[in-house]
Amino acid sequence: MKEKKGQILVVDDNPQNLRVLGSMLKENGYRVALAENGIEAVKYAADKHPDLILLDIMMPEMDGIETCKRLKADDRTVEIPVIFITALTDTEDKLRAFNAGGVDYITKPFVLEEVMARVNGTIKRRMYEIERLEYMEKIEKTNEELELYSHILAHDLRNMLQVIDGYTDILYEEVPEKRELIEKISKPIGRALETIRDIRSLMKGKIEEIRxxxxxxxxxxxxxxxxxxxxxxxxxxxxxxEEIMVPANESLAQVFYNLLYNACIHNNNEVNVSVTVKREDRRVVIRVTDDGRGIDEEILPQIFERGKKSRESDGTGMGLYIVKRLVEHFNGTITAENLRGGGASFTVNLPSC
Structure with a gap:
C-alpha cells in the first residue's frame, strides 16, 4: 500500500479506541503514533511535529480541551491541526473544543467514511499550508538577495557614472571646441544618474521604517x-x-522632488509651479500644479505605469512610476489631470498622524 505523506498522533485513554483508529489510519496509508494521555501527547508533538492530532476530549488528569490549549500555547506545536474525538453531543461542549483551537471533530462510535473524510481534508489543507509557507520563505529569501544585489549594482554604477561625469565637466572647460559633443555625452549620463537615484530612493523607501x-x-x-x-x-x-505629520519616511521628499522635476523638465526648464497643502478630515491633500503644456492625452490614463512617457520626453519613464510606488507604500494615492487653462496637476492624498 502506498504510504501518504503524513503522520497522525492519536490521543485517547481508551486502548480499544487507539487500536480502532490506528488500524483505520494505517490501512489508509498514514503513519500513526499513539498516546494514552495529554501529557504524553504534548511532549510527543513538541518533539516529533506530527501533521495532525486526533484528540479525545474526555480523559483523566488532563482532558482534551486543556491539552489542546497547551499545544496552541507552544510555538513548536501551535500550527498542528487538532481534530477532537468526542461522544458529546452538546453544542456548548463542541464550542469549547473549537474555542480551544480545534479545527474539526469526529464522533463515537467511529464511522470509517466520516473519520477518513475529515482526516483527509485536514491533512490536505495542512500539506498545502506547509508548501505555501515554504514557497513564501523561498520568495522572501530571493527578494532579499535581489534587493542586496540591486543596492550593490546601483551603488557601483552611480560611482562609475559620477567619475565619467566629472571627466566630461573637465573636458567641457578644457576643450571648448568640442562642447556640443560633450553636452551630448553628458545628457544621457545625467539621465542615468537620475534613474539610479530614483531606484535607490524607491528601495530605501521600502526598507526604512514608516514613522x-x-x-x-x-x-x-x-x-x-x-x-x-x-x-x-x-x-x-x-x-x-501648523505642522503636519504623516506616516512615511525621508523618501517622501523624493516624491515631491520627482513631481517638481517632472514639471520642469517637460516644460523647457522654465515653468511656474504651485504646491498647495490642505487637511481634509484625517487625511492630507497635496496638489502640485504647473502652467506648462500639460500631459499628452494619449498617455494620461497610463502616466504612472513603468516606462510611460510623452513623445517629447527623452527620459526613461521611471520617475512617476516610482512616485506612485512610494505614495502607495505610505498608504496614499496619487492622481494626475490636465487643467482647463493649461498645465497639469498631480494630487497626492496621504493619511495624517
Missing amino acids: ETNLKKEIKDGIDAMTITFPRSTFRLHLPE
Missing part, C-alpha cells in the same frame, strides 16, 4: 533642490501654519 514624518519639511527639501537645479522656474508654496 511620523514632517510633511512640510519634506516638501521644502524637494523645492530647495529644484530651485538650485532649475533657477529659471518659479516655485510657490501654500502651507497651513
